[in-house]
Amino acid sequence: MVQYQAQRLDRTFGALSDPTRRAILERLGRGRATVSELAEPFGISLTGMKKHLQVLEDAGLVSTEKVGRTRWCAVGPQDLDEVQQWIVGYRLMLEERLDRLGELLEDMKGQES
Amino acid sequence: MVQYQAQRLDRTFGALSDPTRRAILERLGRGRATVSELAEPFGISLTGMKKHLQVLEDAGLVSTEKVGRTRWCAVGPQDLDEVQQWIVGYRLMLEERLDRLGELLEDMKGQES
Numbered sequence: 594m595v596q597y598q599a600q601r602l603d604r605t606f607g608a609l610s611d612p613t614r615r616a617i618l619e620r621l622g623r624g625r626a627t628v629s630e631l632a633e634p635f636g637i638s639l640t641g642m643k644k645h646l647q648v649l650e651d652a653g654l655v656s657t658e659k660v661g662r663t664r665w666c667a668v669g670p671q672d673l674d675e676v677q678q679w680i681v682g683y684r685l686m687l688e689e690r691l692d693r694l695g696e697l698l699e700d701m702k703g704q705e706s
Numbered sequence: 707m708v709q710y711q712a713q714r715l716d717r718t719f720g721a722l723s724d725p726t727r728r729a730i731l732e733r734l735g736r737g738r739a740t741v742s743e744l745a746e747p748f749g750i751s752l753t754g755m756k757k758h759l760q761v762l763e764d765a766g767l768v769s770t771e772k773v774g775r776t777r778w779c780a781v782g783p784q785d786l787d788e789v790q791q792w793i794v795g796y797r798l799m800l801e802e803r804l805d806r807l808g809e810l811l812e813d814m815k816g817q818e819s
Contacts, residue, residue: 606723686735
């Protein structure tokens with residue numbers, strides 16, 4: 594279970610590490626689009642776009658559906674909840690360390706006076 | 707400026723896409739450590755650990771300092787603030803879309819009755 598979650602985090606962070614893939618998500622966040630509609634404004638080939646979409650789909654960040662000869666892309670099903678939890682947990686740990694450091698410095702000041 | 711920020715997001719998300727690198731950050735969050743101290747519990751070579759640390763250092767997630775013959779590693783200076791902002795912004799956009807969809811469904815129900 595933990596192993597599975599770690600792999601999902603790997604895939605999600607990896608998918609988000611590319612500016613074109615983040616821009617695709619931002620575009621799809623405004624509404625679904627076909628692969629051609631996505632490829633055009635980014636100025637990349639259909640093959641290049643399909644590779645990016647595959648990475649996003651493997652991470653669960655994009656879902657695609659073929660209707661006739663057209664493949665439609667949309668956001669989801671993953672909503673970045675786990676990724677946000679990891680980041681918030683890490684930042685809390687950093688803050689707690691800073692708090693403890695602050696207390697330590699206060700104690701040291703107290704001993705000086 | 708925007709370009710620079712995008713590259714920083716690329717590097718940060720890329721650095722976080724590996725389970726060993728996330729575990730290194732969690733370990734350093736509890737306090738600084740030498741490269742050898744980090745390598746041992748993970749069961750990886752010093753060379754392997756140095757490669758992971760380089761990726762984390764390039765993303766600003768880890769800083770290292772050489773004292774005599776020992777290299778100390780610590781968290782920072784980056785605190786994942788930008789990454790969290792991107793994720794929160796994306797999730798807000800998804801939520802707003804769901805809200806609009808909900809309103810649309812309510813309107814449709816209203817027209818039916």
